[in-house]
Amino acid sequence: MAQTSLLSTGSRFSTLPENYIRPESERPRLSEVVPLKVPLIDLDSSKDREEIIRQIGHACRDFGLFQVTNHGISTESTQKMFAIAREFFHLPVEEKMRYYSDDPSKKMRLSTSFNVKKEKVHNWRDYLRLHCYPLEEFVNDWPTTPQSFKDVVSNYCREVRELGFKLLGAISESLGLQRDYIERVLGEQGQHMAMNYYPPCPQPDLTYGLPAHTDPNAITILLQDHHVAGLQVLKEGKWTAVDPHPNSLVINIGDQIQALSNGRYKSVWHRAIVNSNKERISVASFLCPENDAVIAPAKKLTSEESPAIYRNFTYDEYYKKFWSRNLDDEHCLELFK
């Protein structure tokens, strides 16, 4: 029965079940991972905006991700999010199963791994996926336990959205485009959330929380517990570990910014690894183009010498393709050249 596949059952595993074990050639090789100095960008609004934009441009080009501080989301708000996520995943399994579904088209669902019906090997993760914009349309279907779930998460979603738009403006300008260029192209953006829960894993070197992937959307704002690292990114062909900075958020460049920027900015390959003694929680907020948005390399960023790398496509077309594949297949954008 698919429903028995949740990992957050309250009991601890002593060995890794067979269907989570990666073949030798696909394992994370944790001993070879080196630390990465991720750009840390202070968004304090009293700082020189030109300088912030320069730093963002540099990070998007060379890393595809960066951490931000003074991002406008209060510590109280982020702490409440961690607390609510922890409480949710610690609910009795029967209670949580009310929300369970394997169907990626559902707008609110608890699930496990990535795409359980499609994949051969599972990932050591449970996740709650929510559509968050417009809030009024979705909030009624969200979990009713813990009691403050809807309030805490709605509030965080509003704050994240505001930060996301600020960042998209700065990213636009860093490309030499008008501040509102990206926002205009992406249209009335959707917002999704994945609350990720990675329980302690008996054999972290044989599996993943999430295997290598790029995010299919525009940008992702990731809140992670700075006491429990787990995010790794591919830099110059090597897997490197992101050291979470306290009170910071991680910003990932997704596939749509890579397409819009005609490949100047790279959507970053990243993965989540697990560990044997501590649960790990992360909350990813995805800003996504509206379904009908037509994504194409910005005219200003194409020329005779650097013609458009990608064809035009709608986000709807892209997203369907993304979910029809395995998470760690080749870069989905390769299919849109």
Ligand SMILES: O=C(O)CCC(=O)C(=O)O
């Ligand atoms: O948990 C993490 O650090 C990464 C999560 C992530 O990449 C995702 O949800 O897309």
Ligand SMILES: [Fe+2]
């Ligand atoms: Fe991701």
